Every structure is written in C-alpha cells, then in structure tokens.
Amino acid sequence: MMASKGPHEHLDLESNSDEDAHLSNNAIHSLTWKDITATVKGRKSGSARHILQNVSGYVKQGELLAIMGASGSGKTTLLNFLSHRINPSTYECSGNVLVNGQQVPTSQLWSLSSYVEQEDALIGSLTIEETLYFAARLSLSKTITKQQRKRRIELLLSSFGIRDQANTLIGTPIRKGISGGQKRRVSVASQLITAPKILFLDEPTSGLDSTASFEVMSFIQSVARKSNILVIASIHQPSSATFRLFDRLLILSAGQTCYFGPPSHLKSFLDSVDCPLPEETNPAEFILEMTNVDFAKNRTGALRRLKFIQETWSKNHAESLNHEMVLVEEAFHGKLLSDEELPKATFFSVVITLLHRSFIKSYRDVVAYGIRIIMYLGLAIMMGTVWLRLHTSQEYIQPFINAIFFGSAFMSFMAVAYVPAYLEDRATFIKERANGLYGATSFIVSNFLIGLPYLFLISILFSIIAYWLSNFRPNADAFFVWVMWLFLDLVAAESLVVLISSIFPNFVVSLALTAFANGLWMSVGGFLVSPTILNVFWRYVFHYIDYQAYVFQGMMVNEFSHRTFTCASSPGSPSACQCMYQTDLAAQCKISGKGVLDAYGYAEHRTGKWVGILVGIIAVYRLFGWIALMLRKS
Template sequence: MQDPSITNSARSPDLERNDGGDFLMNQTVQNFSWRDLNVTVKDRETKQFRDLINSISGDAQHGELIALMGPSGCGKTTLLNVLARRAASSGAKVIGETYVNDSQVDSKTFQRMTSYVEQEDALIGSLTVQETLKFAADLSLTGSVPKIQRMERIRTLLEAFGIQKQANTIVGTPIRKGISGGQKRRVSVASQLITCPKILFLDEPTSGLDSTASYEVISYAKELARVNNLIIIASIHQPSTTTFKLFDKLLLLSSGRTCYFGKTENTESYFDSIGYSIPLQTNPAEFLLDLVSSDFSGSKEPAGERVRAIQNAWKESAQSILVDSQICERVNSAEKGTKSWTEEDMTRPNGLSITMALLRRSFIKSYRDVVAYGIRIIMYLGLAIMMGTVWLRLHPSQEYIQPFTNAIFFGSAFMSFMAVAYVPAFLEDRATFAKERANGLYGATPFMISNFIIGLPFLFLISILFSIISYWLSNFQPTAEAFFTWVMWIFLDLVAAESLVVLVTAIFPNFVIALALVAFANGLWMSVGGFLVTPKILNPFWKYVFHYIDYQAYVFQGMMVNEFSKRNYSCGAGCQCMYTTDLADQCLIRGTGVLESYGYATGRTGKWAGILVGIIAVYRLLGWIALYLRKN
C-alpha cells in the first residue's frame, strides 16, 4: 500500500511554474529520442574492437519515467552516459544520434537543459539539507532571480520531496550522523531540479536502499515527471514488483543489445508472444533479469542461445521497426524554422557570483567539518607542544647550535609533511566539483580560486598557533621581527604543502594513491632540502633537478637565516669554538658562520619568499590544468 506521505507530497505545488526569473527555458521538451547508438572500445588483450552498446534506439515523451534495466555489465550506465552526452568509457568510440523535439542540439545547450544524478551521492556532509539546495540555487540561477523567489523555490522542493522536516539537519559526515540513505537520494535529485531541467538522468537511484526506500524514491521521480512534464531516465538493477510497475517504459538490455523497449505494462504480453511467459506470482523484473542474463543457463537451453534468440526476436519485431520508423519520420518532418534553445534562454551566474557562492559554501564546510581543518589544527598544536618541549629553552651557546638547526628542520619539514591530512577533504571537494561541472554549473577556474582563498585564513591561523607555542618554548631569537618572519615561513610552507596536495589529488583522485604520492614527494623534499645533505656537497643530479624546485629548501634556509644571521653564540669553557668567525677572540661564534657552512647568504629573504610564492602558483596552475583536462 502506498505511503500517504508520498501521495500528499505529490499534490505539492509543481516545480515548473514561472517564478518571475529568466531561468526557465522558453521551450518544452516534448520528446527525447535516440537512434542506432553504438559504443565500441578496443580490447586490451586481443586489440580487437568490441561492442559495449550495439544499435540501440528509443524515445521518451514528456512526463514519462523510463527504466534502463539489465544484468550486471549489460551496458546500462554506459548507455545512460551516452544519452546524457558524458564520457561512455575510456577510449570509447560513440556512433549514433540523439534528438530533442526531433532536432539535434549542441552539447553545451544540451548540458544546460539536462541534469544527471550520480549513483553515489556526492553531497557535502557538513551542509544542512536546506543549505545544499540553497547553494545549488546560487550556483545555477542568475542574479535576476530575487532571493525571496529562490527561497520559495527551495521551500517548494523541500515539500515536494517530503524532506521539509529535515531542512535544518546536516546531510551527514563520518563523524556526525545526518539524514537517511533514502533522504540523501531525494536531496540529490532535488538539488538537480533547481534549474528546472527538462531531462533528468538517474544512475541507480535505488542503489543501497531497501525495497521501501526504493519505492519511495521512484514514486517521487514518477510524480515529478508527471506533474512537471519532465523526462526521467533511470538505470535500475533489480526493482521490486511495485517499484517496477511505477515506470512508464522499460528498455531491457543484455550484452549491450536491446531485448525489449516499450511500455512496462506490455512486457508480459510481448514476452509471452515470443515464448517466454512470465509466471504468475513472480516479480516480473526479477524474471526478466534472469531471462536475459548470459551468465547462467536455464533448464531448457544454454543462456547464450536464449539471449541471442530474445535479441533477434526484438530486432525483427513490429515494435522495434515501429520505434525506428517513428523517430525517422518525426526527425524528417521536423520544422526547419523551429526556434532552438540559445545561451540567452539559459543564462547562468557569472564567474564572480559562482566564486563567491563557492567561497561561502567552503567556509561553512571548513568550520563545521572537523576533517577539513579541525583535526589538522589539533595535529599541529600537538606537534607544536612536542617540538617546544623536546627542544625546550635552547641556549645561545655552541652546543645548542645543532639542536637549533634540528628544530628548524623538524618545524618546517614535518609541518608540510602533515599536510597529507588534507587529502580526504580535497577528495570530497573534488567529487562535488566533478558532479557540478558535469552538470554545467561551473568550470575549474572558480573552483580552484575559491579552494585557494578559503584555505588561507585557516592556514594562517595554524601558523600563528603553532608558532606561539613552539617558537617561544624553544627560545629562538627573541624579537618580534624574527617571530613574525618565522610565522611567514611557516605559513608559506603550509600553503605550498597544501598546493602540492591539490596538484597530486587533482591528477590522481584516489585516496591511497594520492596519500602515497604526497608522502613520497615530501620525503624527497626533505632529502634534498639542505639539512640532511648541505647544498655544498649534494649530488649534482639531485641538486640541479630537485633542490631548486624544493619549497622546503627555501623555507629551511629562510628560517636558518632568520635564526642565525643576527645572533651570536658562546663557545663555552675553554673557548674551543666549533665555527671560526671574527668573534673568536671574544669566545663567541657569529651566527653567519653557521650559515656559511651550509652555503646560505643573508639578505635574500625577499627573493626566497618570491620563489616560494612562484612555486605555489605553479602548483595551483598545474592543478587547474589537471582539473580542466580531466572529465571525471
């Protein structure tokens, strides 16, 4: 029996009404069709081309909910990606045509009139449900839509999806529990409906949900399609009987070929006509999946032969021929002068508005999500206490020169090394960006700018807190100028380290790989930075290939100059000075003598800081290029 709450939500105000803004497109999508779609890839072992999708045609009318169904590996997600004009597979070749209102539209325009909900909910866990929809509106609706109308639209969506009671509940993080899995799916769909897409693609919307939650999600999708004249195409694995009957049409696939396409209510009569009757009291979806699976044989005939027979029966059926002929007839008779969608019909916020929205969203995420910066602040405070107490109250005498140097190396190297803790936070941001970029909301530039800016105040806070504890406990040069110079180097060190994380994670969006590469890179920078082996005797290969691009090297020598350039150290009893300087007759060591042993000159702080800023800029630029070129 249907849940009353579902029926009530279906009666909520429709989502297509004109709120006075220019974000509604001037045309309605009456139909969406595809003809002779083929996807081929080259097999890595045989080097021969094989089909992922073979000669698939179909169409959908406004208000319809279409199911893409088939056994695992049949090509559901591949077909859904092709229909949504996304990358089908690495190195895949796509042939075929898709039509909107029986006409072809360019990819950019198509992207603006459609939305795609990923199988995995790429939601920001630290935002509330209402904030998630608010930022979706800020990133997609132009400034000509007043704030009051945006909030009204958000309220409408919350009511339509039955999640108004969860409006102020966070989505949920690994540390803080939020809304349920079914509610997350509804939030994902609702956030894509802010822009009134005409075609909505859902990739496994019931994945990980029980039968009740699955029915709930598909019920909402059906009502949205009916009430708002949307076309919704969803890939689905194994729906229950009640969920299966909610779909208007079924496209059944096996091994990349069509086994059936038509009204869901006609599946029983069609399969009965080709000799495969659906038994009574049987879940039709489950029966059809078993029927077209080529992995297991039935009792009467081998699975492969059965599937080929079903595919051939469809190809030769009157329904298949009718689908192709209707698409061809409509396309050929389409009016040539029909106005198509233009950029003006679908204006979106400018780059500045998007960047500001991303900054606001990132700020909320940063102070709420302890994984992003909270845990890191605690880690760095612990490191500061450890450093300050291990190197406690060092004295300006020669036996403490090496401990001073060790403390400088530890403070600079391990501060940057611990930036690996930023990898999971950036991976979450990157996943959100990939989803929103694929839906045409914004590109790599505003994402990288907002990511860089939002990190600066937090990294500066970490630098100050770390320095206040460690600098004075260790008794470095006790002047305000030296202290704030130390803070500057720590800050630049952290910004460079985080920029390295962004670069590596942008190229390799995998937690284990990114973590390993960032750790390896920091180990490399420690080795060639100048402390373990001084630049004077460092192997030429490592010196000229890596030392001069090592941001830790500039931080270390900057800190060394900050400590030793204006400080003298006593030689102790007997005046046996470790370093010979012009103060030897006074039983003192001038700090510049220590710097000379490393080959460091004074008066180059500005130059080294400039080089460090340049390295940061290069890391960020390369990260931007990586995100710009990668499409997933």
C-alpha cells in the first residue's frame, strides 16, 4: 500500500531553479478537439463501423480530464487520436486537434507530450530506479543537473510508494519482478520524470487498489497544478475519491458523447435525462451502468435510454460546448515552443544512454546473449568433435570444406535466436519515439554498437574450441583471419534480423522469414553448388549479394591457399599416386590447396575486396532497417 503524501511533498517535483522554471513555463495553454470521427470497415460486411462519432471537448493547463465509458466505447481510440498515435491504415478519421488553438505537427506534439500505454512497455531486466534514471537521461540531459535528476527520482519513488522496491527488477519471463500494480506506477512515474506538457494516460489505475489509485492520481493532480501540465486519462471505474480529483469528465458510449463537463455538474445533467444519481452511490459505477448495454436485462430499453441521453446532450449542450472551446482557443495569444526550444537530449548523449541501458539489459537478460553464447559454445563442441583432428591427406579435403561451410553458414543461421530480443528492443523504441525522446537513427546506431562486443566474444569463444579441435591451419594469422570472417558473418546475420524484424515486427513472421533468407543464402553461397556451375539466375540475382558467399570463400582461401595435401597410393601400383585435384605438386604426390580453390573459382588476394563488400552488405541491411523504422510508426 502506498504511503500518504502531504501536498507540499507532492509539489516539490519542480524546484525554483532556472532549469525547472523553463520546464514549468506556460507554453501549452489548452488542447481542444472538435468533431472527432473514426470508422473502420467490417471484415465480413465491408460496411463502415463507427468507433467515434463527432466527439468534441477541451482541457486546459493544470487540469485533469477523465475519459470514461464501458469497454469498447472508444476511450483508447480517442486517446490515440488526440496524441497523434492512431494508425491511419486501420481507421478513417476526421476532425481537428488543436494545441493553443492551432494545429501542430505530429513530431512537435510528441515532443511536448508523453503517453502511458495500457500495457506496460517496460524493460524487464532493469530495476525500478534504473528505469526512472534512463527515462530522465533520455529526455532531460541538457536541462537538469545530476542532483536535480536524483532528487526527482527519489521524490517519484516515494510519492508512488515504490521506494522500498527501487532496486528490484521489473521482471522478465525468466526472473520474477514487481507486481502488475507496481508496474503501472513505474510506467506513470517514468513519463512524469520526462517533464511533459501534455500527459496521456490509458487506464493508469488498472491493477491498483482504490487507495493506490487515489494516491497515484492525487500526485498527478499535484504535478499538473504545479507544472501546468494537461492530463488526459482514460479510466474505467475509479473510486469516489479518485473521481472527484478530475476537473473535467468525458463520458463515451459506442463512440458518442453522453456528457462533457465538470464532475460537479454531472448530477444535474443526470436529473435532466431522468436518471437521478442515487445517494451514497459511486458516480463512476452509476455511469458505467447507464452507458453499458452489453449486459442489460432489457437491452431494448437500455438502448432507448442510452440514445435519449446522447440526443439530449447533443441537443442541449453541444452548442454551448463549442462556444466554450472557441473562448478557450482565443484565450491564448502566444505561440508554441519551437522544436529547438524544447528540452531535448543531444544525439550523442542519447546514443551513450541507450548503449548504457542496452549493456545492462544484455548482461542481465540471458535471452539476448546469454543463451546464444551457450548455444554457440555447444555448436562449437559439436563441430570440433565431429570434425575432430582432420588430417592433411586428400580424403580429408572434403571434410575440411564441409567444416568451413558448417562453421560459417550454421553460425549465421542461428542468429534467428536474436529475433525476440530485437523485437523487445523495437517495442521499447516505438514507445519512446512516440513520446519524443529519440528517433530511429539513435536506436539503429546504439543497437549496432552494443552488439559488436558480444558478437566478437561469441566469435572468439567458438573459434577457440572449434578451430583447433578441427585442426584448421595451425598458426595465429590464420586463426584471427578465421575469427574476422566469423565475426563479420555474425554481424551480417544480426543485421539481417534487424532488417526483417523492422519490416515485419511479428515474432512468428520474423522468425520464419529470417530462417528462409538464411536457407536461401546457404543454397546459393557456393558450397552446395559451386559458383562455376550455379544456375545463371541464382548466381547473378542472389549469389553476389549473399553475405555467406563471401564468408565461405574467405574462409576457403584462408585455409587452402597455404596448405598441401598428400595424394592416395594407387591400389595396383603402390609407388603411383592418385590425386583428387591435379596441381603443380602432382609429381610430388601432393595436392596444392590452390587447386581446390581453382575448382570453386576462388581467387587469392581478394580478402580486402570481399571484406569491403561484406561491410557494404551490413551497411545496406542496417540502412534498410532504419528506413523501415522511419516509415513504420507502430
């Protein structure tokens, strides 16, 4: 249960420093919306279905607006529309949303606002305190000092009743963490610490008991008053005490307005529609009963009553609401902060912060790299013992080639294990980008950089086991060239995961397409079918853009360009030789490894060119992944 906080402690979130005064200015005076309509087409009927119909309203600085209604009434859709987060491919929308009486670009609204989603999108491997710390670092690096940031974190931890759990992990599928109600508090606190001017809350009290709900909303009210924040919250069934905290109330049913105005005027409106509020009854419960017809015993009567309420509101109050909105929009004659004036962290500081956070996540979250390291070590032991101590006689030439193929192709194929970790990181990015914290460039750069040391570690560990057990060319230069190719192979494979998962952010689809793509690269890479005889279509369309092909031929040159093999003796004449490959060493009953390379059409001294092409492929994968993130907003 949350400890009760006095009003003065609630108001201490903002100090009187110059930096905090800048954050508390009156840049946002009002948010108004008029005739919001959203429709979707039914999959079977094809006819339009109204989710929202001509919804209007407003909220002013320092106020809390509650959007109430039964499930399916359009609360979340309206919240998404107001915050410019609605998916245009799903809904056909119309209506205007104005900030200070004027339209603003989506990017600027996102910079001014924060959105707490109904589903908690938190990083499970971080502690509560770390979650608040990184939220502050990503948004306020330029505007507050370390001491101010620490003070805000401490105050939020105390005010939301999570001080004692500050060092507890949020929780992952493998490691138990905090409760669902505590996650709700952390989600709200992590957005408040970013000092938004508009705060959107989707069911902020779900999972909380009545006392905790009141404390959370009471603290939000205090911050809203002090910092002139506009708060819009969809809320299902608040307690009577929580209900009284809101300044304005918007009641929806089937996407239509049943009431808009102060909660104190609700009783008189209910009286006017012959639905008097009983004494000692929670207004929120009564509202849900009046507007929810799904479980009504007399559905026809309930629908008739609901229609009467909506028509009465539209007939008697819609015009006065429009007049109020005009006055609200005209009351402010200043202008919005420009993007340059908004407090933002620099690109460099954002990348460093993301790297720091990803580093903590990576070594704590065994799914991201821990399981992969164990998996690759198991693969190395299997490879090293299957191709154990290969000899330099000609019957081992093909096993050497097979081992090279297995060591490169299957290592990259197993990169599909990175799909769930990347999708989790992407979900966090989508949420934080929508809250104006950073863009796709910062995410792609930090995601690329944080993976490099782990992939290099995997390459080294795998090679230490598999390379020497299999008896590849035994010198340091050859070993580290092998490690280089394996490292580039893994970087390319992980970059392919980033590309596919950015375009198709669904676990099953991403996994299937990544596996298919790697199967394609294995087929045309040069091992299963030599490039010299590969079908023209597959060679010129796919082989030359196949990163596995360059890894395979690089490893082949590394192994065979400086190695010789002994030929077999002829059964009929022990002194005669039978050589699988005819080279200039045939007279010595030996095979030059260059003959193997000639059979595959691989030339020597092209390592630099192949590395350059491979780096280019990696860059293209990341670039296309960046473009996909830029174009896809959800």
